[in-house]
Amino acid sequence: MCGDSRDSPGRRDSTEAAAVREFWGRVGVPGLIDVHTHFMPERVLRKVWAYFDAFGADDGGDGGGVAWPISYRHDEERRVELLGEFGVRAFTSMLYPHKAGMARWLNDWAADFARRTPGCLRTATFFPEPGVEAYVREAVETGARVFKAHVQVGGYDPNDALLDPVWGLLADAGTPVVTHCGSGPEPGRHTGPGPIARLLARHPRLRLVVAHMGMPEYAEFLALAERYEEVRLDTTMAFTDFSERLMPFPRAESERLVALGERIVLGSDFPNIPYAYVHQLEALERLGLGDAWLRGVLHGNAARLFGLGSDPGE
Template sequence: MNDHRPAPAEAASASPAVNSSARRSAEKAAEEAAEVRRFWGRLGLPGLIDVHTHFMPERVLNKVWEYFDARGPLTGGLAWPISYRQREAERAAVLRRFGVRAFTAMLYPHKPGMARWLNDWAAGFARRTPDCLHTATLFPEPGVETYVREAIEAGARVFKAHVQVGAYDPADELLRPAWGVLAEARVPVVIHCGSGPAPGKHTGPGPIARVLARHPRLRLIVAHLGMPEYEDFLGLAERYREIRLDTTMAFTDFTEALTPFPRRALPRLAALGDRVLLGSDFPNIPYPYLHQLQALERLDLGEEWLRAVCHDNAAELFGPA
């Protein structure tokens, strides 16, 4: 006897309530994409370049999401819902619908022996994702200079370092030759070295200032504008020409409620307008992507500043997207 009644899961997926919810979600996503595209269209840009987006092996990213869900210590115990909890291909598609012409695969180890494996994965991701800037990472461990060289030779265009999660001193002697290789190759490094959202043993401007004293030509992109030590990291950028800052999560309602950017420092940020780059932390953000752009716009630093931050500075640094 053939029974054509739908299985419970099939019945649920076909229910009007589920279909209606999926439709509303799709409509909301389409509306946000249209608003993002209107944002950069008004500025006369061909799209956006986002230097701080996360792609990593799925099981690693799932562990990251579990950490956020559990309000782990490094999140400051904050409620942190992930706004774009989707599979890899769909996350990339979301960025493309937004008009993000180039993005990164920010990935990072939290223990020795992990970086080379992550770099191998990232090389494969870059091959199958041509609009992703080939990203690599590093950790203070024997052999770091070798695998940093290998990653650069394989085409890595940007590195990620996470002092907070890795719990290491960026001025560690084990990293010294690797920083030298990166400085010589002029490959930028996006580095989370500020003490937000929770301080670490080696976060803050002091350790990274020691690195720069040894490697003044190192192209560091300070993530999150160095929050909460904004003014200290502005000072480093004013001192070292190759220092840049990314906007990741800065000025959003979420961050301003916790670690507001000092308004007295806005003229300094405006003066560094050629070295500030758009970053978002996509997909690991507790609000819509559009809000990051709106937060930058409401600073009222002018369209020229916005054009530079949202596209032109990164295009100059990495080449046309």
């Protein structure tokens, strides 16, 4: 497991970057496209890290707590550099509000971050509140390439009437929406496949990317991807040792991963992961689904989704 940045950072980072680059080079892709990485204003990120620092700390004295150390607790500049050293050609700045009045400010920050950060796919977000359609439309028209919706943290129903025009707008624009809608690591009032199934019934062309493969409701979200051709799933934390201990993927569903191979995209949750980045890649390889499947997941599928050419900024 990767320690914090004080543990021989230069040596560790160099060794890890070499391992990541060796992996994707051996598989046969020109680099990685990671659709689920987090960059956000510093004070917001600190609160996110505090949540993970406390994760599992209160175990009721029965030893059931699960530690979630942040492997990449670096400053923003170093985190961006590391993705470059890993060979991540394009990535996102997943950010999300937990209450009304935050989303527009977060979108402004993300637009500035993308302008000053090569390789970043400009990311935006939203919340069910008055004015949401206007600021989402503004973000789309000024260049947002992907949105993040976090049903668990936001505590909202994706079918809230305030969001209906937003989903329609994003479906019409063909803009992907990475959506944390599964019930892991902790369930919310509106998590699970039911609310998303109702949403897709109304907006079947929505390019919804189910974060974390929908864990732990893997089978149900795979079924939604089978039903709706624009639905994708990202691999974020799925299949890793950490997640397999808590929310194991049912191996009986492996054939469905093959059938949906062109609609599964790489996500990592960098920097908020409790293990080394390369472990996500190794976890995908040990599924045994072959290099062609891996090439699509690590690069090709997201390249098509975002229309990326030889230059990921295109």
